[in-house]
Amino acid sequence: MKQIALVVIAFITFSCSQAQKTSFSKEALSEKLLGTDDSQTTFKNILKKYKGKTLVIEVWASWCGDCVKAMPKVKELQANNPNVSYLFLSADKTAEKWKIGIEKHELKGDHFMMNDGMKGVFGKAIDLDWIPRYIIVDKTGKIVLYRAIETDFDKINAALQGLK
Numbered sequence: 001m002k003q004i005a006l007v008v009i010a011f012i013t014f015s016c017s018q019a020q021k022t023s024f025s026k027e028a029l030s031e032k033l034l035g036t037d038d039s040q041t042t043f044k045n046i047l048k049k050y051k052g053k054t055l056v057i058e059v060w061a062s063w064c065g066d067c068v069k070a071m072p073k074v075k076e077l078q079a080n081n082p083n084v085s086y087l088f089l090s091a092d093k094t095a096e097k098w099k100i101g102i103e104k105h106e107l108k109g110d111h112f113m114m115n116d117g118m119k120g121v122f123g124k125a126i127d128l129d130w131i132p133r134y135i136i137v138d139k140t141g142k143i144v145l146y147r148a149i150e151t152d153f154d155k156i157n158a159a160l161q162g163l164k
Helices: 002-017 026-030 043-048 065-080 095-104 121-125 153-162
Strands: 032-035 040-042 055-060 085-090 110-114 133-137 143-149
Touching: 026 043, 026 121, 032 043, 040 043, 055 065, 065 153, 085 095, 095 110, 133 153, 143 153
Parallel strands: 055 085, 085 110
Antiparallel strands: 032 040, 032 110, 055 133, 133 143
8 A cells, every 4th residue: 555655646746847837936037047248137037028929948058969959940940930039048057158059059049048057046946857948938928838858849839839
């Protein structure tokens, strides 16, 4: 009986941790991110710019092989969805490598970098366990897709089509 109870508890815990969230936590919203101009801005203030717009957020890093491999798909996504805004959040370790990565991969959109990397406060606040990670926010500011990775472009495209 104890084993069954442990299995049920483990299932519920895992299911809840992978649940679809519809809004960002207070911790995520209050965390400051580094801009390309070396300014610090809260995530909440960054998101304000996109009010009334559909937004795709990509969490990535220049050192991430899967992120680089997914870049052509991101560019295709941008070409097929020109009315969607794109926000790139980097988990790079240094601002220099991050800025070189933006230029090297010709990433079109707005760019910010987490101050403490993938496993820091912001990463934990958005349940970051893999990159690249994609989050889609609708025109009202509601998260419609909380967790997608580089193998989920069908899911990403379907979510964007559902918002048209």
